[in-house]
Amino acid sequence: MDWCKDNPDIPFDSAPISNFRQFLETNLTGPYICSYYAAPHLRASKGCIINISSTRALQSEANNEGYSSSKAGLIGLTQAMAVSFAGSSVRVNAISPGWIDVRDMDTKQLIQHGKATSPPLLTDSDHSQHPAGRAGVPEDITKMVEFLVDDVNGFITGQNFVVDGGMTKKMIYNE
Numbered sequence: 001m002d003w004c005k006d007n008p009d010i011p012f013d014s015a016p017i018s019n020f021r022q023f024l025e026t027n028l029t030g031p032y033i034c035s036y037y038a039a040p041h042l043r044a045s046k047g048c049i050i051n052i053s054s055t056r057a058l059q060s061e062a063n064n065e066g067y068s069s070s071k072a073g074l075i076g077l078t079q080a081m082a083v084s085f086a087g088s089s090v091r092v093n094a095i096s097p098g099w100i101d102v103r104d105m106d107t108k109q110l111i112q113h114g115k116a117t118s119p120p121l122l123t124d125s126d127h128s129q130h131p132a133g134r135a136g137v138p139e140d141i142t143k144m145v146e147f148l149v150d151d152v153n154g155f156i157t158g159q160n161f162v163v164d165g166g167m168t169k170k171m172i173y174n175e
Contacts, residue, residue, distance in 0.1 A: 019066055039090075078094040
């Protein structure tokens with residue numbers, strides 16, 4: 001089994017603790033270390049840090065503890081670093097994407113590894129469940145990054161921006 005992923009079919013208390021730690025190392029410790037070493041350069045250039053969290057930090061599914069908690073921790077790290085960088089003109093924000101359709105990117109990676117396959121198309125239901133009427137695309141995230149790094153928006157720091165087509169604002173009930 002690939003323990004580098006949360007598996008909804010395996011109860012969290014049946015997975016090794018190393019699985020949970022791997023999520024923390026990758027999704028929380030990794031951004032911390034990058035920021036730590038970049039801090040002098042960021043201060044000198046009055047740069048920005050944009051952490052990529054997830055809507056899974058705000059809403060979760062069963063047996064998703066490692067990913068969800070690491071992404072929630074990243075939001076906390078974002079807020080703490082924004083305060084720590086106060087007065088240096090370094091801004092720190094996070095983006096929490098929802099459902100972003102990266103199937104084309106996945107297909108390109110599969111082709112590079114000689115495993116060409118066509119991903120299934122998204123259904124009308126996949127799109128219509130989003131209040132925005134569609135699943136997200138990578139450009140939705142890049143537009144938010146471009147907005148946040150623009151010096152015109154220098155008053156924005158310590159924030160988490162949810163880019164999910166409105167899904168976290170929608171109440172979902174089993175029918």
